[in-house]
Amino acid sequence: MKLMFLGATHEVTGSLTLIEVGGHYGIVDCGMEQGADIFVNEELPVDAEKIEFALLTHAHIDHSGRLPLLYKRGFRGAIFATEATCNLCNIMLRDSAHIQESEAEWKNRKAARSGDEPTPPMYTMADAEGAISLLRPCVYGRMLSVSEGVDISFTDAGHLMGSSSIEVWLTENDETKKIVFSGDIGNINQPIIKNPQYIESADFVVTESTYGDRYHDTAKGENSISHLAACIQRTLDRGGNLIIPSFAVGRAQEMLYFIREIKEKGMVHGHDGFPVYIDSPLANEATGIFLQADRRFFDEETTALLDKGINPLVFDGLRISASSEESRLINMNREPKVIISASGMCEAGRIRHHLKHNLWRSECMILFVGYQAAGTLGRTIRDGAESVKLFGEEITIRAEVTYLPGKSGHADKAGLISWITAFKKKPEMVFVNHGEDAVCTAYAKCLSEEYGFATLAPYSGTVFDLLECRVTKETEGIPVEKKIKKVARKNAFYDGLIAACENLLRIAHRCEGIPNKELARFAGQIGSLAAKLEGWAKK
Numbered sequence: 001m002k003l004m005f006l007g008a009t010h011e012v013t014g015s016l017t018l019i020e021v022g023g024h025y026g027i028v029d030c031g032m033e034q035g036a037d038i039f040v041n042e043e044l045p046v047d048a049e050k051i052e053f054a055l056l057t058h059a060h061i062d063h064s065g066r067l068p069l070l071y072k073r074g075f076r077g078a079i080f081a082t083e084a085t086c087n088l089c090n091i092m093l094r095d096s097a098h099i100q101e102s103e104a105e106w107k108n109r110k111a112a113r114s115g116d117e118p119t120p121p122m123y124t125m126a127d128a129e130g131a132i133s134l135l136r137p138c139v140y141g142r143m144l145s146v147s148e149g150v151d152i153s154f155t156d157a158g159h160l161m162g163s164s165s166i167e168v169w170l171t172e173n174d175e176t177k178k179i180v181f182s183g184d185i186g187n188i189n190q191p192i193i194k195n196p197q198y199i200e201s202a203d204f205v206v207t208e209s210t211y212g213d214r215y216h217d218t219a220k221g222e223n224s225i226s227h228l229a230a231c232i233q234r235t236l237d238r239g240g241n242l243i244i245p246s247f248a249v250g251r252a253q254e255m256l257y258f259i260r261e262i263k264e265k266g267m268v269h270g271h272d273g274f275p276v277y278i279d280s281p282l283a284n285e286a287t288g289i290f291l292q293a294d295r296r297f298f299d300e301e302t303t304a305l306l307d308k309g310i311n312p313l314v315f316d317g318l319r320i321s322a323s324s325e326e327s328r329l330i331n332m333n334r335e336p337k338v339i340i341s342a343s344g345m346c347e348a349g350r351i352r353h354h355l356k357h358n359l360w361r362s363e364c365m366i367l368f369v370g371y372q373a374a375g376t377l378g379r380t381i382r383d384g385a386e387s388v389k390l391f392g393e394e395i396t397i398r399a400e401v402t403y404l405p406g407k408s409g410h411a412d413k414a415g416l417i418s419w420i421t422a423f424k425k426k427p428e429m430v431f432v433n434h435g436e437d438a439v440c441t442a443y444a445k446c447l448s449e450e451y452g453f454a455t456l457a458p459y460s461g462t463v464f465d466l467l468e469c470r471v472t473k474e475t476e477g478i479p480v481e482k483k484i485k486k487v488a489r490k491n492a493f494y495d496g497l498i499a500a501c502e503n504l505l506r507i508a509h510r511c512e513g514i515p516n517k518e519l520a521r522f523a524g525q526i527g528s529l530a531a532k533l534e535g536w537a538k539k
């Protein structure tokens with residue numbers, strides 16, 4: 001009975017943990033690595049077809065994005081997840097496959113031009129559809145047997161609609177151990193979804209640590225709403241557009257929820273019925289899933305709205321653009337408006353067009369409502385760049401650039417501590433993952449030194465025997481070798497010519513005073529040499 005930690009080890013993305021019990025294998029999450037890759041992740045030590053089941057904490061791509069790849073490699077077991085997670089995966093895995101296919105197509109067009117071999121996409125739409133067909137919708141709080149000696153139950157983690165912590169009971173030779181996988185633990189008081197629910201018992205816990213070293217500046221939705229209202233007011237007053245780069249699933253719906261409330265309470269003055277465009281096909285599909293979700297996924301405020309017959313994500317002035325033609329027309333009319341578009345970090349998608357049309361206008365505003373990873377266009381703009389390149393054009397940034405404080409889908413350190421200290425009896429071991437290297441280490445240290453937990457922050461490849469309660473394979477983080485930048489190789493013979501000419505000039509400067517006859521003779525010789533060279537020089 002073992003756990004093998006493979007992904008999101010001393011990193012935030014690429015979640016993957018292998019379970020072995022009585023010779024049966026299963027996995028928890030199967031995420032894509034995103035952003036900067038710091039450590040090498042070990043591959044699954046068993047063939048994909050030998051994995052009997054997958055448990056999925058939530059739909060975010062860094063937890064679900066490699067399920068189609070697993071399918072491509074032969075995995076045909078069931079994937080257990082909450083109903084909302086299954087519905088969101090249905091659109092997100094297709095979207096991911098579409099991105100993989102178009103990126104491969106783009107790269108292969110380049111490869112064809114330079115005579116290189118084409119490379120296939122990581123996975124195709126057919127692989128994504130295959131993985132989707134394996135999804136088994138589950139409800140919160142109901143124990144379910146998923147394989148021999150494996151029972152599970154989902155608990156609301158309050159991070160994204162349908163997100164969960166998973167309780168897993170493993171039984172081998174009549175001995176049962178209970179492991180709780182935290183999944184991503186949500187922030188408190190987020191709109192639409194419930195607060196994270198606590199679990200009270202476990203023999204072992206695997207916890208995330210994304211914000212294990214930080215406190216959010218504010219966790220109150222109320223502050224976000226008034227801040228957002230002020231941003232809308234200020235921008236519309238000066239006749240500009242408010243551009244909100246947003247993640248399509250989760251954050252975009254929160255923005256709609258906030259704006260509905262802003263409109264209902266009349267928090268923006270003098271711009272009745274101001275238009276709000278939601279310009280992202282994925283966001284629109286996700287909004288549909290949110291609206292059709294079962295009531296048990298919603299918090300009290302949202303349920304109360306639904307009881308009154310109010311649609312929490314729809315309001316006067318909401319305009320949905322589906323086609324790219326509709327998207328293009330948004331910037332044609334000069335009516336001040338709010339535009340919510342994806343991707344959230346401005347790396348791809350329609351948001352880049354909106355930035356191109358609005359960044360240079362001082363009356364406009366770019367409002368960031370989510371995390372901007374280092375190296376992304378969003379981060380560059382947020383950090384105060386004076387101009388950025390978009391579609392080959394240098395765009396000067398004159399628009400106001402700001403962010404919405406307190407907006408995070410993740411619990412901060414206080415939230416993580418509340419979650420872990422809810423266990424009545426201390427688990428035998430708390431494994432800390434899903435945090436940047438320093439954060440993950442610091443949070444594990446804090447839990448052991450300040451709260452008395454036995455902790456381990458495993459690197460990829462570490463194996464822990466749950467019955468013996470000990471590490472059976474210890475690994476260290478292997479840093480991903482940074483790609484060495486190809487230095488453009490200059491021609492050494494050309495370098496030699498330049499050096500010779502510079503040497504000649506240096507010597508010439510020392511020749512003042514030698515006989516004029518000699519000066520004239522050398523000048524003539526160098527002149528004819530220059531004329532010869534001139535004949536070769538490129539125009």
Ligand SMILES: [Zn+2]
Nearest residue numbers: 058060159184
């Ligand atoms: Zn997540």
Ligand SMILES: [Zn+2]
Nearest residue numbers: 060062063184
């Ligand atoms: Zn995550």
